[in-house]
Amino acid sequence: MTVLTQGHAVTDEARNRRFGPLYSRNARAVIGRGLMATKSSNWMVMLSGFFEPVLFLISMGVGMGAVVGNVSGPGGQEISYAAYIAPALLAVSAMNGAVYDSTWNVFFKMNFAKLYQGMLYTSLGPVDVAIGEIILALLRGLLYATGFTAVMGLMGLITTPWALLMIPASVLIAFGFASFGMGITSFMKTFQQMDWVNFIMLPMFLFSATFYPLSVYPEYIQWLIQAMPLWHGVELLRQISAASFTPATAIHVGYYLVMIVLGLMLTTGRLRSLFLK
């Protein structure tokens, strides 16, 4: 019978805790399940996420680079086209990975696999699930970022030890997108609505100074792009790759910190209204 009374004690403790039933401080269980699922899933699919930016780097950096020649880098110095786009591709890949994990993946698990319903019948709360999924996404992002940076090194595109900071910085970028993505996904009901995510991602990818400097645009379009998150990510990584830090660096980092806080607030608020009606 002690088991039962202990159970009550745990329940009471949960009631008095901050976020009470929303959060049981057990995101570890969600992460553990995620890692276990990864182990039994197709490793090639995992790996393939790493290849996409590398293929872009080889194609655009080498093929296009032969046509374009050198361009001016973040500090005004001449750099190869490959060195110019590599940090941008890393930022794009951090965004893509985080958005995929926090939107499509979460949407599927929520609406089709009914995975979360099962989890929420246990003592886990929605915040445990959210934190667990975000951390899983970041772990994966960390893996990809490390791999991509290694490829950059092999291609001779890394010229300063500061460039290693690109790895934590791209995790920061992923965190920003993941925390927002999950909040937005909670509004989605159908696959068609999920398509809208792509409609936002594609122009962001193409226009955020990924392949050419912002200066080609008229000023008002420049302002619009500078308001978008991906541009800050691209600029941040580009500055780090050349160890060319300016006050703008702090703005880029700050942008993501604010994005993470707002995103988490949105997600928690949404989970609260979805699950604690």
Place this chain on the structure above:
Amino acid sequence: MTEPSPRMPAARPATAVSADSTTVGRTLRAHPPEVSAARARRWGAFYYAEQVLRVMKGYGWSIFLYSVGQPAAYLFAMGVGLATLVDTNAVSAFGGVSYIAFIAPALLVSAAVMTAGTEFTFPVMDGFKWRRVYYGPHASPLTPEQIAAGQIIAVTLRFLLQSVIYFVIVALFGASPSGWGWGSVLVATLAGLSFGLPLMAYAASIKEDKGQFAMVMRFIVMPLFLFSGTFFPLDTLPVLVRWIGWISPIWHGTELGRVMTFGYEESPVLTIIHVVFLLALAWFGWVLTKRQFVRRMGQ
């Protein structure tokens, strides 16, 4: 969602579903089975195409926006933005035309191939496994070949529609100087089929979803897109990866499209090779698909 209350059968008017189907005032008769069978033998593929198109209509708005938005975004970003880097440094590398005119047919063809990457994969899996939609028509007079053909007809129409929209936008950007430019619509459709039909055969052979389609997108479609002379001439790539272009429907389609849109100068033999390659691959894919559909549905 509740069941309707069980209404007493006796309290309801005799339903008009009777075999003779004669209700008061009118006669509703299906034509005899012989007629059904004869019509299905003749038109079956189109009957199934109609079904696929009706389903597509459900997300027609997405298709339309995607068909307009994607070309506009790519043409503007690459054809206008990236062009500023390219044109200042290397003027004559692109067959003597502007950079946007150089990449426009490549983007048109790539878009069709990418659409093939989704339309010939997930719906096929849906047909055989997820929601088993092929097995409904399979119990009707339609044959497995006709179901496959119907799906292909519907997707071909989508390729055509999407490519027409794409071409109009290319033309609005002034990126199709030749009067034969519209031919690139047919080229893109052919390229979509040439890549899509072998893929459809593969999709029809998959028994269990282990993320194969994500792999196809990342390990096949993406490399083909990036190494098929889309954004720069294939010759600028090292020989080590140039072969990807030679076996790529995107490259053959792109080169053919360039001949159409700006009279790209290449040897006529090469032009014939492009056409033959694309047709052969599409035909090969169709034969495999047919065999796979018949085999899988006859089990």
Place this chain on the structure above:
Amino acid sequence: MPAHETGPEKHKAPAAPQYVITAENLTKTYGDVIAVDGISFSVPAGESFGLLGPNGAGKSTTMKMIGGVSQRTSGNLTIMGLDPEQNGPEVRAHLGVVPQQDNLDEELKVRDNLLVYGRYFGLPMSYLKPKADELLEFAQLTDKAKSKVDALSGGMKRRLTIARSLINEPRILLLDEPTTGLDPQARHILWDRLFRLKEQGVTLILTTHYMDEAEQLCDRLIVVDKGRIMAEGSPAALIRDYSTREVLELRFGSERNASIGAELEGIGERLETLPDRVLIYTHDGEAALEEVSGRGLRPLTSLVRRSSLEDVFLRLTGRSLVD
């Protein structure tokens, strides 16, 4: 009027029955597995014919072969005089098929599912539109006409599948486990609909592993187990031939059921010991129960009931049908 569209047998001149389906030595193997092992049967027009058996008995495979969507390994099969492998489209044009798993198009609305399906038979829209409304009425789905399929309950989906199978006014309807997975109320609605079709002279071929369903719907049935026919006849005849009039069910508790058999020896005609109960087959259940009490045995519960097809199956295979 085509020759096959004649009324029920009894209105006809006393001639040899017209078989709409004949199967001889029908066999289907998947690799080493023999799914259907040489079964033969014939179904006259207008009959309601059942294939009764547990999961994996080969019922669905037989149905697929009849529908011309699965190739037989050997044997002969004709539907309306045609071989479904040679004349697939012609055979399927005669049939309405309700598969075991619903395969409705969930991306289309309820009514559109009927229209689209009718197109597969080359039927014109001028026929299909009023027909679809009629069938929705028949399936009690009129108010769901504009809903998406995935918003329907299991019973509604099943009724829609049946409505869909009727779009070409088939004279033969194949129903593979029509009510599996439905709640009792939904099953009764469905049975009522099938009854009406039977009254209208439609030949029903159905598989089931539910005794009550077979007894309700079938004029004649074959009991199938491990791909072979174990018995054939009307439900009443099967019960008469393979069971007694009544059955006494006794429960002595899970520990004693197995050992009590010896003490019950001689009561009734036959004794079956199951893990959870003991069955005594007898003409007079009450008398048997008195005899049990007379021997000083005190069962926890006792029940006298009529024999059912379940008992026939138990007798034929030594196993119970469900579970």
